[in-house]
Amino acid sequence: GAVVSQHPSWVICKSGTSVKIECRSLDFQATTMFWYRQFPKQSLMLMATSNEGSKATYEQGVEKDKFLINHASLTLSTLTVTSAHPEDSSFYICSAANRGQGNQPQHFGDGTRLSIL
């Protein structure tokens, strides 16, 4: 089945640091990738939708200058949390979908636990 690799799994860093999270589709071309944020015992909050070769579409209330998304190839999207602060600590999850498979499910990475000290 479709595999999405997300790296790193865990990040602990100091306040003010920028953190980059990678999301790779290993065996299919991901024309669309989604970035989610999940708080403890809560649902997924979609942050942005990223289409290969174009600018990401951010959800209302998500700061695009804070959460930089790049989707430069059909197999890689990155989320950079710039100048991270403790309130950015969360579980970030990516998922990927192929434009050619309209009714197929999104395929998820295993998430990144981000802890800002």
Add this chain to the structure above:
Amino acid sequence: AQSVAQPEDQVNVAEGNPLTVKCTYSVSGNPYLFWYVQYPNRGLQFLLKYITGDNLVKGSYGFEAEFNKSQTSFHLKKPSALVSDSALYFCAVRDMPINAGNNRKLIWGLGTSLAVNP
């Protein structure tokens, strides 16, 4: 606006008993419905989907779901629960309109925590 409701925050069942995790939806047009499962500190795994056709959909790990158009429901079921089924379950519906710019966005329920007791 499209929406998904999972009315139960938590469901507890005994191992071996049947389980049901409820989901209702509100969409304009025909719904595309999905169930996902999340284990602790992991991403989501796809279980099953309903797009069209037979109302009873069979998925991974022995799960199934029944699409009920009149009740706008898509409840997840399993005849005999396992302790290993304990996890967080999410229902989702595809955002509309589907053909607008290749929209793949999903509208998510808040999740239901399933605890299967030995």
